[in-house]
Structure formats: C-alpha cells, structure tokens
Amino acid sequence: MRGFSRFLSDRSGNFGVITAILIVPLIGAAGTAIDFSHALSLRTQLYSAADAAAIGAIAEKSPAAAAAMAMTADGPISAGQDDARSIFSGQMQGEITANQVTIDTQVSRASNRLNATVSFSANVPTTFMQLFGQKNIPISGTATAMFQTASFMNFYILLDNTPSMGVGATPADVATMERKTSDTCAFACHIVSTAGVEDKNSYYNIARQNGVTLRVDVVRQATQQLTATAKTERTADNQFKMGVYTFGTKAEDATLTTISSPIPNLDQVATYTNAVTLMSIPYQGYNNDQQTSFDSALTQMNKIIGTSGDGANTSQPQQILFFVSDGVGDSKKTNCTKSKTGDRCQEPIDTSFCKPLKDRGVKIAVLYTTYLPLPKNSWYNTWIKPFQSEIPTKMKDCATPGLYFEVTPTEGIADAMKALFLKVIRTPRLTS
Incomplete structure (x- = not known):
C-alpha cells in the first residue's frame, strides 16, 4: 500500500x-x-x-x-x-x-x-x-x-504684337538698336504710311538691315515650336486644337486679328503663324502711341471663346487662353490707375478684364515676357520705371493659379512656352 x-x-x-x-x-x-x-x-x-x-x-x-x-x-x-x-x-x-x-x-x-x-x-x-x-x-x-486620360483642349493663343514688342529681344539686340538710331531708341517702330508705303528709314527697317531680332520675332518662332510640342504630346489626332490671335495688323484699325481659328491641324497653325508680325503705325507718335489695349483684346477673346467643358471628349473641350505679353497697357482714356501724360495712360494690365473669362471656367495661362528696363530711354525712366515692379504681379493675378510663367529673352521664350504648355496639359499620376 x-x-x-x-x-x-x-x-x-x-x-x-x-x-x-x-x-x-x-x-x-x-x-x-x-x-x-x-x-x-x-x-x-x-x-x-x-x-x-x-x-x-x-x-x-x-x-x-x-x-x-x-x-x-x-x-x-x-x-x-x-x-x-x-x-x-x-x-x-x-x-x-x-x-x-x-x-x-x-x-x-x-x-x-x-x-x-x-x-x-x-x-x-x-x-x-x-x-x-x-x-x-x-x-x-x-x-x-x-x-x-489626357483631356481634349482648345488653345486660344493671344500674342501681343503691339509696338512695345518691337523692342530688341536680347540686351545685345537692344544695344545694336541704340547704336544704330540717332536718339538711341531700342524700339523698332514699324512705320507704314496710310497709302501702304513702307518707310525705308523706319526703325523697323533699321532692325531688319542689321540682323536685330525683335521680341515679336521670338514670340512668333516660339509659337510655331509650341505647335510641334503639342503634336508630339497629343495621344489622339484631334486632342488639341490651336488658334492664334494678335492685337491687330495696323494701328489705324487695331482690333483683334485672327491668324488662325482653333483647328486640330497643328502643322497648318504653324504655317499660318508666319503672318504674326509687329503692328504697323502710319507715322511716329500716331494716336499718341496708344496701341496696346488689353481691355479690348481680352473682352473680344471672351466673346470668341466658348463654354469650357471637362475635356472628356471633343464636344466638351477645356478652353485655354494662352496669353503672351510684356504686360504694359497703353490705351485708356479714363479710369487710369497710374499717372497720365496728357491723355495718355500707361499702366500694368487691368486684371478686371481677366476675371470674366475665369468666371466662365476658361483657364488663362500667362507667359510674361519681362519688360526689359531701358535706362537710356527717358520715356521709360519717367513713365514705366515707377511701376516696373508691379507688372509681373498683375500678370500673375490675371493667370489661373499655377499657370503663370515669367521669362526674359535670354532665358528662352520657346522653352518657357513649352514648359507652360506642359503644365497645362499634364495629367495626374496613376494611383493604385
């Protein structure tokens, strides 16, 4: 037990x-x-x-x-x-x-x-x-x-071709014009008489005879290169339509001029753009040199540009105003925001004329071609220099947020236009 x-x-x-x-x-x-x-x-x-x-x-x-x-x-x-x-x-x-x-x-x-x-x-x-x-x-x-997917877009390219765009494209071009003109003027004014006769002594011809590139020349060439970029970037033949407009052919009847209405044939747009040149004037000092009306140009563009869609198909394209300018208006008779000389009003762009377009869903892409200081020009020193610093701010305010680019001629206007275009069309990345 x-x-x-x-x-x-x-x-x-x-x-x-x-x-x-x-x-x-x-x-x-x-x-x-x-x-x-x-x-x-x-x-x-x-x-x-x-x-x-x-x-x-x-x-x-x-x-x-x-x-x-x-x-x-x-x-x-x-x-x-x-x-x-x-x-x-x-x-x-x-x-x-x-x-x-x-x-x-x-x-x-x-x-x-x-x-x-x-x-x-x-x-x-x-x-x-x-x-x-x-x-x-x-x-x-x-x-x-x-x-x-890449959106369908209509681009309305508004190019400033007013006399101020006749300034030399680079400091070297400006220096050449100042050497070749009796009053050291950097502007190549395109003088054509009312009978259509070219003034052989106009500063425009001096620029041409001396191989000077004008800002309007660079803008024209950059626009043509932009059509090639758009052709490369599109994923469908009719994805992008482009139209080109200027402020007018001649100062006597300065009104929005259609170089090309928006079409999908981008090669044809490039060919049409050859017609972009500096606005002519009948004589020096015509209309007190008031030929740059942003107010009029933007108002007319607002009538031309249709309703902006979501870009899902060709019948609902996004509407884009691609605006290239040096940003100085010179046309108002009343409501001038800066000091006037007599009846002449020179001022930065009035952004109230950009607002109606943006209110309708139109995107405004602004390329500001820096207004180059002209220290040897007394008119510049008196009337433009005091508000020079405000010009880019106003141009940026005109643009849709994120679609503003400033470039000096020496930095390459063509590259800047391409960069701004790609920014407009760039689509979001894939998410998984």
Whole structure:
C-alpha cells in the first residue's frame, strides 16, 4: 500500500508525459504557421501581379487609353480587360501558375478617367495542415488603379504684337538698336504710311538691315515650336486644337486679328503663324502711341471663346487662353490707375478684364515676357520705371493659379512656352 502511495506522489516523469501529450498540437501549430506564411507569401506575389496588371492596362500609351480617347460615351473597354489579363499572366512565376488562379479584370471609362480592377483567387496546397484534413488555403485580393486620360483642349493663343514688342529681344539686340538710331531708341517702330508705303528709314527697317531680332520675332518662332510640342504630346489626332490671335495688323484699325481659328491641324497653325508680325503705325507718335489695349483684346477673346467643358471628349473641350505679353497697357482714356501724360495712360494690365473669362471656367495661362528696363530711354525712366515692379504681379493675378510663367529673352521664350504648355496639359499620376 505504501508503494502505491509513493507511485501516486512521484512527479519526476511529468515533463515527459506532458511533452508526449502536447507534441502533436505543437507540431500542428508550427506546421499551420508555416503553411499560412507560405500562403501569405504567394498572396503578396499575386497582389504584385494584380497591381502591375491594373496599372499597365490603363497606362498613358496603353490600348485602353487609346480606345478611351476615341470613345464618345462611357463604358467598358474590352481591349483593356484583355491587356490586364495578359499582363497578370506575364507576371506569374514560381510554383503557382496563371492556370491555377482565377482572374477577373474590369476596365472602363467614366468621363475622362480610366478605371481598372483586377481581382484574383486561388487555392494554395498545404503540407502540415493536411494532418488535420486541411488540404488548401484559399487566398484572394483586388487591385485597383485610376488614370485621368489626357483631356481634349482648345488653345486660344493671344500674342501681343503691339509696338512695345518691337523692342530688341536680347540686351545685345537692344544695344545694336541704340547704336544704330540717332536718339538711341531700342524700339523698332514699324512705320507704314496710310497709302501702304513702307518707310525705308523706319526703325523697323533699321532692325531688319542689321540682323536685330525683335521680341515679336521670338514670340512668333516660339509659337510655331509650341505647335510641334503639342503634336508630339497629343495621344489622339484631334486632342488639341490651336488658334492664334494678335492685337491687330495696323494701328489705324487695331482690333483683334485672327491668324488662325482653333483647328486640330497643328502643322497648318504653324504655317499660318508666319503672318504674326509687329503692328504697323502710319507715322511716329500716331494716336499718341496708344496701341496696346488689353481691355479690348481680352473682352473680344471672351466673346470668341466658348463654354469650357471637362475635356472628356471633343464636344466638351477645356478652353485655354494662352496669353503672351510684356504686360504694359497703353490705351485708356479714363479710369487710369497710374499717372497720365496728357491723355495718355500707361499702366500694368487691368486684371478686371481677366476675371470674366475665369468666371466662365476658361483657364488663362500667362507667359510674361519681362519688360526689359531701358535706362537710356527717358520715356521709360519717367513713365514705366515707377511701376516696373508691379507688372509681373498683375500678370500673375490675371493667370489661373499655377499657370503663370515669367521669362526674359535670354532665358528662352520657346522653352518657357513649352514648359507652360506642359503644365497645362499634364495629367495626374496613376494611383493604385
């Protein structure tokens, strides 16, 4: 009896007994962790493939993007769905193959956005969990991506070609004009008599005879280069339409002049732009030199530019006024914001004439061609220099926020116009 009691009270073998009892669930738990870790690793791989498929199917140069640009209504895009499936399968590698995965792809257009959804599901074979009758672990997931397609846009390019744009394009050009003119004038005034006879002694001809590049020349060339940029950047032949306008051909009837109405043939726009030249005047001092009316030009542009849409298709284009100028107005008879000399009013642009366009949803992209100081010119020193610092501020206020660029001729007007254009058309990045 005492021996049996000792047996019952003996605890020396408990660890071995407990270990024997727990070994199966411990091994099962470890095995389950290994199987689940393996399944999660494969799920991560499939998610990567789904992400790549969703993003790739609606990339900027994808078949889906091209199809969306040609669509006139919202809806699914079969080419994008096939492309997504192909990309997903191409990402598959390792122990699990595309044949073992169920894939569902959805690509569609909604307004000017492409949406892609790639869903997957699969069963991952287990190893340790088969001891408990669990032969597979199901895994699944969904990747989504959105891409804003390039918008359809109409560009109305308003170029200042008034006499102040006849200034030398660079400091070197200004210096040449000052050397070649008796009164050291940097402006190449284009004098043509009322009979249409060219004044051979006009400063415009002096500039031409001495190889001087004028600011209006640089703006014309930059506009032509801009049409080439637009042609390269478009994703559909009719995505961008461009029109070109100036303040007028001659001062006697200075009114908005259409060089080209907005058309999708950008090569033709470039050809038409050859006609952009400096506004002529019949004689020095004509109309007290008041030929720059921003108020009139912007008011007329407001009548020409139609309602701005969301850019989703050709019937709802975004309307963009692309305005290039040195920012000094010279035309008002009343309500002048600066000191007048007699009846002449010279002032920075009056931004109240920009507001009606912006209120209608028209974006205004402003390229301010810096009004170069002319320290040897007494008129500049008296009337322009006092408000020189206000000119860029007013031009920026005229622009739609974020669409303002200032450039001096030596910095490259063509590059600045291109940069501003790309800023207007740049679309958001993909999100996944």
